Amino acid sequence: DQQVKQNSPSLSVQEGRISILNCDYTNSMFDYFLWYKKYPAEGPTFLISISSIKDKNEDGRFTVFLNKSAKHLSLHIVPSQPGDSAVYFCAASPNSGTYKYIFGTGTRLKVLA
Amino acid sequence: GAGVSQSPSNKVTEKGKDVELRCDPISGHTALYWYRQSLGQGLEFLIYFQGNSAPDKSGLPSDRFSAERTGGSVSTLTIQRTQQEDSAVYLCASSQGTLNQPQHFGDGTRLSIL
Structure with missing residues (x-):
């Protein structure tokens, strides 16, 4: 049973436009969410996180939105750059302070120059 | 580095x-994690260490898998x-604590079983 789902395996976006990556979860106990970026042959790199007490967190070109009622989060990248091309994983942590991240299967983003 | x-x-x-x-985790990070990523899958939690103790080994797939951590550092x-089904990328991560602290990953070990 996939508790964290990324239903789009891939996404292509033109350079300079907005990239929107989506993630859905099923467990209402999740209260800390993260996005990671992964290049080939490298480990995932932490991008941005959000606690369930917020509905938005912004860091430079990256903004994460959380809709608790819909059990949905999204990552917006504006403007998209070719260097953003990577696989993006969302992750969720059940219960504050819990270490066990549940990861989605990833979305491969390709930013076209 | x-x-x-x-x-x-x-x-x-x-x-x-x-x-x-x-x-080898980031210096000063007390928490250490092992994950596994099989082809086309997300990351699968294996085990978590807090210091040298492993409070949660629930993700280890079978008793053929074990992990240890010594000196609160290397695992x-x-x-x-x-x-053959053990073939995967094995990823290690560490964090300063567990309370809403992001985990930082290494580049992984790609294991291939012939």
Whole structure:
């Protein structure tokens, strides 16, 4: 049973436009969410996180939105750059302070120059 | 460097052999995690260490898998009598604590069982 789902395996976006990556979860106990970026042959790199007490967190070109009622989060990248091309994983942590991240299967983003 | 270091980066071995994977976490990080990523899958949690103790080993797939951590630092993941389904990228991560602290990952060990 996939508790964290990324239903789009891939996404292509033109350079300079907005990239929107989506993630859905099923467990209402999740209260800390993260996005990671992964290049080939490298480990995932932490991008941005959000606690369930917020509905938005912004860091430079990256903004994460959380809709608790819909059990949905999204990552917006504006403007998209070719260097953003990577696989993006969302992750969720059940219960504050819990270490066990549940990861989605990833979305491969390709930013076209 | 200052990041999580894993070795070897690649390991190819024959079915039935034992393998040992090493993780050197970020200095000062008390929490250490092992994950596995099989082809086309997300990351699968294996085990978590707080200091030298492993409060949660629930993700270890079978009793052929074990891990230890010594000195609150380096950790080794051992797979005995490897099987082809053990082929995956094994990722280690560390964090300063567990309360809403992001985990920082190493580049992983790509394990291939022939």
